[in-house]
Amino acid sequence: MRRVAIIGTGQTDYASNRSDASQPELVREAAKAAIADAGLRPQQIDAMLISNMELFEGRALPELWLGEAAFAAGKPCLKVATGGTSGTSACIAGFHQVASGLFDVVLVVGLEKHSEGQTQTGMALTDPFWDRAVAAGALGNFALSISQYMAARGVTERQAAMVAVKARRNAARNPHAHLKMPALTVDEVLGSRPLAHPVRLLDMCPQSDGACAIVIAAEEPARRLCPRPAWIKASATRHEQPYIGDIDRRLVTMRTLRDAARNAYARAGIRDPLHDFDVAEIYEPVSYAELAWYEALGFCGDGEAGRLIEDGVTTMDGELPVNPSGGVLSSNPVGASGVIRVAEAALQIHGRGGERQVDGVRTALATGYGVYAWADVVVLGAQP
Numbered sequence: 001m002r003r004v005a006i007i008g009t010g011q012t013d014y015a016s017n018r019s020d021a022s023q024p025e026l027v028r029e030a031a032k033a034a035i036a037d038a039g040l041r042p043q044q045i046d047a048m049l050i051s052n053m054e055l056f057e058g059r060a061l062p063e064l065w066l067g068e069a070a071f072a073a074g075k076p077c078l079k080v081a082t083g084g085t086s087g088t089s090a091c092i093a094g095f096h097q098v099a100s101g102l103f104d105v106v107l108v109v110g111l112e113k114h115s116e117g118q119t120q121t122g123m124a125l126t127d128p129f130w131d132r133a134v135a136a137g138a139l140g141n142f143a144l145s146i147s148q149y150m151a152a153r154g155v156t157e158r159q160a161a162m163v164a165v166k167a168r169r170n171a172a173r174n175p176h177a178h179l180k181m182p183a184l185t186v187d188e189v190l191g192s193r194p195l196a197h198p199v200r201l202l203d204m205c206p207q208s209d210g211a212c213a214i215v216i217a218a219e220e221p222a223r224r225l226c227p228r229p230a231w232i233k234a235s236a237t238r239h240e241q242p243y244i245g246d247i248d249r250r251l252v253t254m255r256t257l258r259d260a261a262r263n264a265y266a267r268a269g270i271r272d273p274l275h276d277f278d279v280a281e282i283y284e285p286v287s288y289a290e291l292a293w294y295e296a297l298g299f300c301g302d303g304e305a306g307r308l309i310e311d312g313v314t315t316m317d318g319e320l321p322v323n324p325s326g327g328v329l330s331s332n333p334v335g336a337s338g339v340i341r342v343a344e345a346a347l348q349i350h351g352r353g354g355e356r357q358v359d360g361v362r363t364a365l366a367t368g369y370g371v372y373a374w375a376d377v378v379v380l381g382a383q384p
Contacts, residue, residue: 087338
């Protein structure tokens with residue numbers, strides 16, 4: 001396996017409705033920015049991957065009509081669609097394409113345009129007699145699992161609100177972010193409109209339009225083109241497909257994320273995640289999920305996540321800053337969200353995070369998440 005690094009990133013601005021740009025135009029904007037950031041021309045890209053949850057927009061085979069916008073005309077182009085993990089799964093596929101020697105330089109582009117679709121409709125395609133009344137769409141699923149998590153681990157609504165405040169304040173440093181709320185307070189989160197107990201409006205991620213892209217390269221072009229490549233030290237994917245009615249306490253245990261993390265950590269030499277990582281970009285579609293991920297990713301023991309957020313361990317100036325970009329809680333174009341996590345982690349290694357840059361980042365974590373049973377973990381480093 002060859003050494004592989006991320007050498008360029010590009011993002012659009014994220015908003016609830018990017019009516020100023022079509023889907024192909026969003027793809028082109030992100031792709032063009034990433035290729036330029038890598039110091040390349042489109043002709044120098046060997047292959048493209050497109051990440052999109054086509055179910056949400058109701059348009060099939062997006063790679064066939066978005067590929068040209070990603071400069072893929074006449075080149076290999078592959079689509080990845082795995083729910084919330086679509087973006088990270090596409091990045092991991094790109095890593096393997098380059099590491100295996102199949103290609104030298106690959107472009108990964110993630111896209112979602114929620115204003116042209118409906119997430120709840122897409123997620124509610126379940127049996128109307130057995131599932132829809134109790135687990136239709138993201139909100140119902142999250143509410144059920146979060147209630148289990150709170151009961152099992154003692155997490156409080158106030159601790160979850162602290163996560164939401166951290167995310168939206170961090171987003172104010174990010175020029176691309178959708179929800180920028182630097183003055184948001186815990187009381188405002190707790191006073192926001194209930195969606196499905198215990199989830200409130202400001203506990204949830206938005207529906208966003210936007211695209212994000214990264215350029216992945218083999219060692220020779222990476223060293224030649226990028227002054228500080230973000231090397232892919234390890235990646236792991238764990239997807240299982242249970243029947244939704246059989247899932248028990250999945251947000252509490254997050255078995256796939258725990259196993260993916262253990263696998264990636266072992267190969268990257270991570271023994272103490274809280275201290276070995278300098279920054280983490282994790283996929284948290286709801287405030288409570290970030291707390292559950294602290295435990296599943298080994299940042300703390302089970303039942304200790306509330307202490308981490310209360311003590312400021314995961315704030316921008318804490319021991320392990322989590323989601324300096326504002327995270328999924330601040331911008332969630334689903335097909336792009338996992339690519340954003342990897343791109344933002346790479347930006348931290350590159351030292352080009354602007355106002356959201358964490359000092360001295362040498363090792364970074366990015367994760368993807370989808371419907372309890374899907375998880376991706378990516379470890380990036382300043383050294384191969």
